[in-house]
Every structure is written in C-alpha cells, then in structure tokens.
Amino acid sequence: MEVLALLINGFAITFEPLNLALVIAGVVVGLFIGAMPGLGSVNGVAILLPMTFLVPPTSAVIFLAAIYYGAMYGGAISSIMLGIPGASTAVATTFDGRPLALKGLADKALVAAAAASFVGGTISVVLFTLFALPLADVALAFGPPETFALMVLAFATFVGLGGDDIPKTLFSILIGLVLSTVGLDIISGQPRLIFGDLTGFYHGINFLVLAIGIYGIGEMLWTIEVSQGEVLMSKATVSFRGILNNLKGLKSSIKTMIMGSFLGYFVGILPAAGATPGSLMAYGVAKTMSKNPETYGKGNIDGVVAPEAANNAASTGSMLPMLTLGIPGSPTTAILLGGMVIWGLEPGPLVFTDHPDFVWGLIASLYVANVFALLINIGFIPAFIWVLKMPFTILAPIIFVLCVVGGYVPTQDMHDVWLMLIFGVVGYLMRKLDYPMAPAVLAIVLGPLAEPAMRQSLIGSHGDVMTFFERPISGTIMAIAFLLFVLPLLKAAKGRLSRRRAEGSP
C-alpha cells in the first residue's frame, strides 16, 4: 500500500493551485500543438522547455508532461480533418481517420480518437503506477556498466526497430554522441573539440541547442516546404447528443482499445521506441486480428481507435524508463530527461528516494491531465478545427522568434543561437535525404551520461572491457542490444535469400 500513500501525496501536489493551472495550460497548449500539422509533442516540449525555468522543477515537469499528453490527443485532429498527421505519432490515425472524414463521419472519428486516447492513457498510467517502484528498486542495483549497457540498448533499438536507413541511423547516433563530447573532458578536465578556439564551445553544446535547432527551426522549414499545397478540410458538426451517440457506438471497439493500450505501453517502455512505432504496430495488430481486415484503410473505426489508444499509452510508457532508469523511452522524454539535468535532478532510480514529490507529482498529474485532455478535447473540438485554419505564415515567424529567444535563454550566449540556426538548417537538409534526426537528439542527451558511465566502469575494472559482458544484468542487456543491431542485417539477408529462391525456381 506504499504506492497508494505515495500516489495520494502526488495528487496533493498536483492539486496545488499552480500545478493544477499548469496541467490545464499544458493540456491546452499540447492539444493546439498536436493539432497543428507538423508540430508534435517533441517540438512543443523542446521549444517551451526554456520557458519553464520560471517555476520549480516539479511544476515544470507537470506542465511539459501535460503538453506531451495533450499533443497525443491533438495529433488525431489534423490527421482526421486534413489527412495530414498532426504529429508523427498520429500517422497511423490518418489511415482510417481520413476516409471516415471524407465519408462525412469526421465527428465520429474525432470522438472515437478522444475516447481511445483516454482509455489508452488511463490503462497506461495505472500500469505505470504499479511498475514504477519495483523497476526503480531493481535499477538501484545498477552500476555504471549497467547504465552504459542500457544506453547501448537505446541506440540499438533505433537501429533494430527504427526502420530508417541503417548507415544514416548510425551516423545520426554517432554525430549526436560526438557533439556531446565538445567542451571539457569530464574525467581529465581538459578542453576538447574547441572548434576555431571559440570560447562558446567551452561550456559544451547544450542538448537544447540541438533539440530546438532540429525540432524548432528544422521542423518549421520542413513544414513550410510540405504545406505549400492547398489542403482540403473536412467538415465536422459536433453536438452534445452526437457525442453521446458516438460514444455508445464505440462499445464494439473496446477490445481494440485495450489491445492498443497494452501494446502501446510496452512498446513505449522500450528505450527510444516511443509513440510512433507503438501506434503503427497497434494499427497492424488490430488489422491482423480483425474479422474483416479488408475494411481497414477505408474507414474502419477500429483503425482510428487502435493507434490512438496506443500512442497515448506509449507516451506514458516511455516515461517509465526515463524516471526509473534515466534512459528516455522516446525523443520527447529525451528532452524531458535533459530538462531534469538542467533542473539539477540526477536522472536514475535515486530520484524516487531523493525527490519523491517530483516523481509522484508527475505520476499523479498524468491521471489529472488525462481527464482534462478528454474534456477539453471533446468540449472544444470546434476551436481546434479553427486552429487548423490559422495561416502558417503567422504561426511560423512566432515559432522562429520563440526558438531564437528560447535558444538564448539557458546559457545567455549568442554563440548558441548561431549554432542552433546551423543545426536547424543542416538538420533540415539532411532530413530531406532520409537521415533520421531523433537518434542524434537522443544521443546528445545520453552522451554526457554514457561517456562517464563507460569510463567509470573501465576505471573500476582497471581497463577490462569484459566488465560489460560478465556482470549478469549488463551482459544480458548487451546481448539484447547486439540482437537488435543485427536484426536488420538478418532481415536483409533473409529478404535476399527468398528473392534468390524466387528467381531460382520460376
């Protein structure tokens, strides 16, 4: 019952006036950001993180988590209404959400998405509450070798499950890690990689500079390119009675919702996987399990329900490793983790014992955020549809200004603003060539934690590399990581083999 007491304490923190106001504000901001085509939770959290220095860490993380949550709800709105995913996490929602909207059933799809998000969110928060303490207890036994092994696992997940071009994924990871080594060497204290002897490099490259560059400036450039064409907006009429009727019609989808929630949650826990693969997988499983899979892609309501339940569940799931292990489960939680470092909290299991208010305030706030997101989402659907009509040429410059000022504030150094611009532009140019960007952001957050973990392990073992493989937990994690690294190679080899067979036996 220890959990219950802690959770009640967490609720007491969440219901403090400031925190409650921040939950509501975060959910509203998140819904808008999610609804906006091109902007997702990761962009919102990256751009708004510098603003949260105003409030104490617990309130700040509650606000950012509420944005994360709201964005998961909001992403569905533009997926359904415009056929453009509001965020990458809502890509799978377009497959059936858009056809439904074209049939004139947009309101049904919107209500289904909100209800599924709520179910996914609720199931996953309950699971989160139950898993958090046991996992943190296990993690307390971890030493530097285990930490390092977990980070290797996080990168391996990108390679094995990311689905992007492999050399480019690896490149993205490596460049993020190298950029994170700029500054002073953590063990010897000597300066390294001080390009052009610029003093700005001595304090290292803050992860926010890369995150805002890529997710703020780079993303905007990308969206400006993609949104040049005109888009067709569907009509939705929303009434209270209609909402009730639509909710009643969802009875048959409950099984899919629960499936999506569990699947999403466990995919979310995997380091680095996050909500996008979670929702795509849930869509795939729902289609395979369905009695009439041919209706998917043509407007099956379960095709909206499954990914929406999953992306909310995954967003909660990805916070579990972030809090307990100090390893982010998604790009957004990578930024939250970086935020924890800025706020002066040491990521890892010790947060549970050292800062219980932070952890349980956050967990309790997720319950509350979930309820508010549902109410605000359904209650203000017309407002969010109005947002979609907002011209991008007004939104974009405001976001650019926020990026520039937000990039300046953490270090108060113009040097970082220039770097951010360079990262944004280069990131955009690379993204056009299918270089994935999320691994680089994850790497620059994890780099400053991974390098000392590795070097401390090696100092502890007097330079014996086998320490990573001989310790039971670290060895197991390393083995899984290795499997994930070779998974794409095996797939490629299998594909080639079957192709050759097909050619050999006509």
Add this chain to the structure above:
Amino acid sequence: MRVAEFVMALVMALFSLYLMWKSTELPIGWIPDEGPGGGAFPFWLSLGMLLCCLWMLVRWVTRTSPPSRSTEPYMTPQTLKWFLLVAGSLTVMIGLIHIIGVYGAVPLFLIFYVRFLGRHSWVITGALAVFTPIAAFLFFEIALKKTLPKGFTEPLFYPLYDFFF
C-alpha cells in the same frame, strides 16, 4: 536528389575526418589500468561516422538507397525560394540582434515575414510586431530575470529597469 545524397555523404565524411583530427589533441589511446583517454571517445565515434559515410557512398554507387535512385529534384525552385527567404531572414535577424538587440530585430523580422512573405494585412502585422516583443520582455526579463541582448539600444531600457526592479 542523387547529387545531393552524394554531396551530403562526402561533406559529412570530411567533417568526420576533421573531428578525428581535432580529437587527437587529447590522448586517444588506451591508458593502462584506466581505459580510454580523453580524446578516445570522440575519436573512435568520429571514425564510426566516417565508416557510415563510406557505407552510404557505397550504397550510392550501387544505387541501393532510395535517395540515390530518386530522380526527383532535391529542391524544386519554389522550395528553394522559400528556403532561402526563410533561412536568410532568420540569419539576418540573428545577426541584427548583435547590433540593434532583440527588440529591434524581432519586430523587423515579424514585419518582413508576416507582411511580405505571408501577405497579411498591416493590422495583423503591426499587432504581432508590437505585442510579441512586449510579451517577450515581460516574460523573459521581468518574470524569468534573464536579460536578452539589446545591442546599442541598451540605454533605452534603463528607465524600464528602474521601473521594474
């Protein structure tokens, strides 16, 4: 697209080489009983970057990666125009911050973007250009107590500082 893929891989390969060379300023080898030296982490990672670039170049030659097969242009003239305008105006804004400060550069940027790129009315443009800096001032300088760069306009803000602090 094919040319861009090649150029990007090549540029990144050269960048990796530069990083490797730069890392050698600290010991990159193995220090007995201690493990890798201070330069080792970036050095070997940069080597990994280089290998990835070479891998990409191989795939470029064999045409096995999607961008190396694509015949679509990397940027259409329309895209290029927008990219140059937006990235250019951003660069100019950041440059101007050094001289006339945030409160000079941001309104100019907003006027340029909203009025001339977005073709919105002067009313909307004016409202944004006036209220964004005020909001930024109240939020960052007053609430967060983080001074933003003001260039030579700094003295103009002394009365405001006196008023608030």
